[in-house]
Amino acid sequence: MTKTRTRQIILHDPTLRDGQHAVRHQLDAAQLTAYATAADAAGVPVIEVGHGNGLGASSLQIGRARLDDRTMLTTVRAALTHSRLGVFMAPGWGTSTDLRTAVSLGADVVRIAAHCTEADITERHLGVVRELGAEAHGVLLMTHMASPDELAHQCARMVDFGAQAVGLLDSAGHYLPSDVQTRITALTQAVDVPVLFHGHNNLGLAVANSLAAVDAGATIIDATARGFGAGAGNTQLEVLAAVLERTGHPTGIDFRRLLEAADIAETHLMDTPPTIDSVSLVSGLAGVFSGFKKPVLAAARATGVDPVDLFFELGARQAVAGQEDLITEAAQHLHRTRQHTPKERTAPHA
Amino acid sequence: MTKTRTRQIILHDPTLRDGQHAVRHQLDAAQLTAYATAADAAGVPVIEVGHGNGLGASSLQIGRARLDDRTMLTTVRAALTHSRLGVFMAPGWGTSTDLRTAVSLGADVVRIAAHCTEADITERHLGVVRELGAEAHGVLLMTHMASPDELAHQCARMVDFGAQAVGLLDSAGHYLPSDVQTRITALTQAVDVPVLFHGHNNLGLAVANSLAAVDAGATIIDATARGFGAGAGNTQLEVLAAVLERTGHPTGIDFRRLLEAADIAETHLMDTPPTIDSVSLVSGLAGVFSGFKKPVLAAARATGVDPVDLFFELGARQAVAGQEDLITEAAQHLHRTRQHTPKERTAPHA
Structure with missing residues (x-):
């Protein structure tokens, strides 16, 4: 357990992607720059940007983003000095062309997403990401709808397709900590690559679920400033960072500067921080x-x-x-x- | 474990007491009536009212409440048809006279509070509450500052003084679930009366800490509508009720009506629900x-x-x-x- 307790955790920050859901994808360039600059100064490892549903998703049906993908990527890329730039893509909305454009504009970490039982659709795109030399993550959506064994099987498939990290999005905010523990344990036993978890706070358990994921062996955890994100919001980044440090998991982030970044997110990005209505x-x-x-x-x-x-x-x-x-x-x-x-x-x- | 999993939990609701901290103790009679009526209709077992610091605490030093204790108690008493009426008193602010007045106005459940190492100051007042025939609870404040053994010892003292339930307030919102587990376990092993827990959400863990308390044997859990309370707020009542039911702990509360009460709390009591700034x-x-x-x-x-x-x-x-x-x-x-x-x-x- 000593090893587990001191494992470094990589906090992956989709404030400028998942947060878009809370503002109908209307973040502008000044907002992206303000937050990305502050999060970069705090040493946040990965800053993800895009339409809430990812590359290529801006549309009449699910909402047009204020900025096109190219502008969002260029803007955030210009603000980063150390943090890596992340993007998210769900095949169907995004295409291989979107991936090529994103990597050419400086995306370092590329997430390919699939419904929890449909990992097969990630094969081609994970291959493209590897070919382009970016870090390829395979992530499953709405994962409460599948069993731990099924999720482990789907993640193993994505590793076969080239994913260098795999994991679970609790897209509905439905999990209890025991659910996360069981599922992440199944994943860490099934694959040899880093395992990630992305929570939502609908049941007030996003921080606890993220701790459960870490206890079960996950090493990449998603979290956003003030929890800015879809629905009841995501795991709150600055809170999780503090709790992880307290439980013996270094994050490499400067806590005081992270608080400043979170304050900037609150004043610049959102009307009010998400609450559980x-x-x-x-x-x-x-x-x-x-x-x-x-x-x-x-x-x-x-x-x-x-x-x-x-x-x-x-x-x-x-x-x-x-x-x-x-x-x-x-x-x-x-x-x-x-x-x-x-x-x-x-x-x-x- | 089956027994634990189906144990009924009594949700004790200090929305109209702890929430006062968030509005400088300025709730008016119409606000008290609106929320108490809705929470009563939902079947919330105990509704606590008062100045944020309890009976007798309204003062220039820590803030004068809009209403005096007598008016608050009379107002909420008149709104309740089934729920029991709760009050909170910290000796030093409140006196035996305050207790006698509160019970004469219909207080059913009386909490006597002490700093975590000073249970001795509750002896006289717990005796008065018992003599008056109300239900006497002994609660410790700022409990992260004492060891599990010390807390168990202090709670056993309060049981000797007549407390019919004892427990811990995480007044600073400092606990992790493992801290709660250890401390509540120490209490349940030391006393034969119901054990209670009162959380705050500063680390985003109030719901998880409350679940940890239940797992460790607590049967009375404090929670407030939308988490309305001091600082980052309390455990969110409607969220906890739903999560408890899902984990096999009935609460006896009508969930749809509880959502309506929480909506009334949001629109009538607060500017915005608490967030973790x-x-x-x-x-x-x-x-x-x-x-x-x-x-x-x-x-x-x-x-x-x-x-x-x-x-x-x-x-x-x-x-x-x-x-x-x-x-x-x-x-x-x-x-x-x-x-x-x-x-x-x-x-x-x-």
């Missing part, structure tokens, strides 16, 4: 993709259904990232069938 | 009483010292609740000795 809590319980929060609220308003009912309906339908069409369909279904519970006739204690 | 994070790391946040910020502004330095100074001095005078003194000391780090000469990576 009732719909985010229900979203996590129902196991719905965190990025669905704003479209779910819009669909609930448009149809007059209770967003709580709509989240549970989407959870029951096992909706996954990319199925934004399902939100409207489920809302209309609830509206038609009146399965929603109008506020005025809330059921008694059940 | 840089000073709250540092406060938790330094082990400083959460209720000090606003006075520390004021003293830092008045003297021009960095609040981060001031929190670490107060932590080094082992300041405890009630020592508000120490805040100004420490700020002036830092100012005089220039031990603070002005922003323009921040140290390089250390």
Whole structure:
């Protein structure tokens, strides 16, 4: 256990990518520069930037970003002196061309993402990333929907395809620490590359889940300033850094400067830091993709259904990232069938 | 373990007491009524009300409450149909007369609080509470400053004095789950009465710490709507209720109505829900009483010292609740000795 307790953890910071979900992908160049400069000064190892859904995702369907991918990458690249530049891509939204452009603009770490049972779609793109000489990560989405064994199998596939690190996104913020412990343990036993974890805070457990991941052997943990991110937000970077140092895991980050970067994020990037409101809590319980929060609220308003009912309906339908069409369909279904519970006739204690 | 996993947990809700710290004790009668009515409708077992520091604490030194104790108790009592009414008292601020008044106005559950090594001061007041026929709880403050054995010894003393439940307040929000596990286990082994835990979220771990307390045998857990409370806030009630139910611990609370109560708390009681800002994070790391946040910020502004330095100074001095005078003194000391780090000469990576 001594070895585990002193293992260095690499904090991977998608504030400027996952945070985009919280502001409808509208971060501008001055905002990217302000935060990237501060995080770089604090020694944050990897700073990820992009549309909330990654390279190539800016679209009418899921929301157009204020800046195109090229501008975002060029802007953040120019702000970094030591930190490495990260990008995220889900095949289907992004293409090999997007990858080539990103690496040519200076992306150092490239994440290729797949739904938790569909690692096969990462093969070609992981190959492209390796060929381009960037660090290739393979990550699985909505991972609460698959068993530990299945996740380990899918990650082993991605290692075969060339991934130099693999891991799990708790895209819905659904995990308890024991869930993370079991799944990350399955991964570390199945692969020889670094294992990563990316949490969301819908159940107030993002920091605890990240600690559970570290205890189970993960060495790369995602976290964002003030938790800026989809839904109830991500694991809060400055909090996790402090807690990791306290539990004997150095991060290499200058804590005082990290606090300054987090303060800049709060004042420059967001209206208010994310909190766990009732719909985010229900979203996590129902196991719905965190990025669905704003479209779910819009669909609930448009149809007059209770967003709580709509989240549970989407959870029951096992909706996954990319199925934004399902939100409207489920809302209309609830509206038609009146399965929603109008506020005025809330059921008694059940 | 099966027994542990299905044990019912009593959620004790100090939203209208600990939350007062976040609004300088200025909640009015309409606010008390709105939240108490909603929490009662949800079936929350105990609703605690008062000045943030408890009965008799309203004062120039630590802040005058908008309403006197009598008005707060009468107002909340009138709103409750099933929930029990709770009060909190730290001897020194409150007196036996305050206790008699509170019980005569309908307080059902009375908490007598002491610094973690000073349980002896609770003897007389726990005796009064028992004599009056209310449920007597003995709670220790700033408990990260004492060892598990010491805490167990102090709690056993309070049981001898008549406490019908005893437990620990993580007043500084300093604990990791493993700290809670060790301390609550020591308590459950030392006493035969229910054990309670009250967390703060400075390290983003309030929910996880509460789960650790339950795993270690605690059966009464404090939590507040949206985490409304001192500093970075308390354990978030509606989140904890959902997570407890999911882990097999019934709470007897109607979850949909609890979400409505939390929504009412957000819209009626607070400007914004608590978040973990840089000073709250540092406060938790330094082990400083959460209720000090606003006075520390004021003293830092008045003297021009960095609040981060001031929190670490107060932590080094082992300041405890009630020592508000120490805040100004420490700020002036830092100012005089220039031990603070002005922003323009921040140290390089250390």
